[in-house]
Amino acid sequence: MTDTTDRIVLVTGGNRGIGRRVAEEFLRRGHRVAVTSRSGQGGPDGALTVRADVTDAASLDAAVGEVERELGDVGVLVANAGITRDRLVLRMTEDDFTAVVDTNLTGVFRTVKRVLKGQIRARWGRIILLSSVVGLYGSAGQVNYASAKAGLVGMARSLTREVGSRGITANVVAPGFIETDMTAELTDEQRARYLAAIPAGRFGSVEDVARVIAWLASDDAGYISGAVIPVDGGLGMGH
Template structure:
């Protein structure tokens, strides 16, 4: 069955890998992004998840092109690391507004059609930082932990409509935001990973596809860690 899929932050890194995997299995895929170029072969939508009107417009364009939305992957994210005592209010708020409130805006828009059709899948991309926490990432960790709580609430709220809400929490992935890490940081974190390597974007995409598949129809409100064991015990 071909489905309509929208991936926020889907023009690079993890988001692009997710979008391409859905497209490879025949789904109609739209990628929403605030900056950068759209990927070839996928419907590209300009969308700022910090702006409700922009989200509404992007979803409308996706529905016009691909039909009612079946799967939302809320992946758009940013980071502005800094130690607590020096972190400005604006830096904290910007990260939450993109990573957490942006996902809320996208989920709210997706749910409008999903509840009417009484079916749908919501998948939120969190992070191992939500469970472990890292120095200098109070804003990022808070935003990613918030996705877990929000997904659990939505899982209960939307279950009567046949909609599932789940989270994928990657560890250190060799793509996207981790490109800013120094070689020393990469080595230190990799040493802590029981499987001894970084994740690939495709590792994360595989978990998203499973949560969106018929085989996961009875799975909701869970967090799937794709972190090589980095978050064991959290």
């Protein structure tokens, strides 16, 4: 696989879980990597870790500005930061809904807008949005999360139409059940039920997701934009 090994990558929420493993994969491939975390700490060794809250435009602007001063303009954005507040819809408060949408959808908009000017100037960029199988498949108790994650598909496709002629791609990666802190909290009964629905017969690994994201950021994927790439072991079947 051909790749350019001197690009500047920003991973939001890169201090743990999928985001951290994504950052590590880009570092392994020789890229210069920055990650955001709310505390400004906890990123992988070799990455620049900056404090940012994607729900706060001023905080985000300061964080990206620090990345630009230290490393340069962001060529690859991996918008990974997100939260959950799961409840059945009749028990879900308006704050439960708006907090998740503000982080998982509006927060992505804020981040994309902040890095896009540099990508337009460079006439090259990769925007990779972390959605979920839930955004396409649906999930009881996750109306807020699924709505936000589904919205990322429309965002990526609209960005493709706006800036695709500038050498910028915008794609969505939709993981399924991945072995993280979330799946570690499942009961044995829940794990068995979810595994029965996954044709691959296993939960995914953070490496499964990180490698797909790194490929989307490479030169080999330069003619792919507006796509939704499932990393779910066949669970969603293209939904």
